[in-house]
Amino acid sequence: xxxxxxxxxxxxxxxxxxxxxxxxxxxxxxxxxxxxxxxxxxxxxxxxxxxxxxxxxxxxxxxxxxxxxxxxxxxxxxxxxxxxxxxxxxxxxxxxxxxxxxxxxxxxxxxxxxxxxxxxxxxxxxxxxx
Numbered sequence: 001x002x003x004x005x006x007x008x009x010x011x012x013x014x015x016x017x018x019x020x021x022x023x024x025x026x027x028x029x030x031x032x033x034x035x036x037x038x039x040x041x042x043x044x045x046x047x048x049x050x051x052x053x054x055x056x057x058x059x060x061x062x063x064x065x066x067x068x069x070x071x072x073x074x075x076x077x078x079x080x081x082x083x084x085x086x087x088x089x090x091x092x093x094x095x096x097x098x099x100x101x102x103x104x105x106x107x108x109x110x111x112x113x114x115x116x117x118x119x120x121x122x123x124x125x126x127x128x129x130x
Contacts, residue, residue: 001025001119005094008124013085015128021077021094021121030096032105033070033077034117037090037126044093046109048079052100057109061087084128091123 007019019035032051038044048068049057056068067080077094095117097105104115 001096003094003096003119003121005092005121005124007079008092008126010127010129011084013128013130015084016080016082017084017126019079019081019092019094019124019126023075023077023096023119026096026098026119028098029074030098030118031100032097032102032117033068033074034095034097034105034109034115035068035077035079036093036095036114037088038093038123039090042090044114045112046104046114047092047112049105049109050077051105055105057105057107059109059112061112081126084126086128086130089126089128091125093123094121095119 005021034049035047050068065083069078096119097117
């Protein structure tokens with residue numbers, strides 16, 4: 001199984017970016033897919049999740065600015081980010097989980113909690129300048 005995240009870059013505050021995560025090699029549809037981020041000197045924490053029914057959750061600080069989505073085949077995950085600020089600077093990681101009892105997907109990202117998921121991308125760097 002391989003997750004390849006991409007789309008990061010350097011933009012000015014107020015700008016937008018769209019992250020993508022391509023999932024391959026998995027034999028079943030993941031129950032939960034998520035984006036995490038890790039800022040320099042900080043722990044990795046949740047940003048957003050989407051489950052197999054396309055129910056989404058968001059970290060409070062990004063709600064209304066970020067939108068998580070996936071394609072119909074559920075092999076590509078997206079994170080549309082708008083109104084970016086310096087506080088959004090971080091390495092962003094996509095992740096996928098197959099367990100259907102994975103309760104984190106029901107709200108764990110809302111407080112920015114970390115969860116150990118089955119599969120991870122290597123990260124894509126987002127840098128926002130003021």
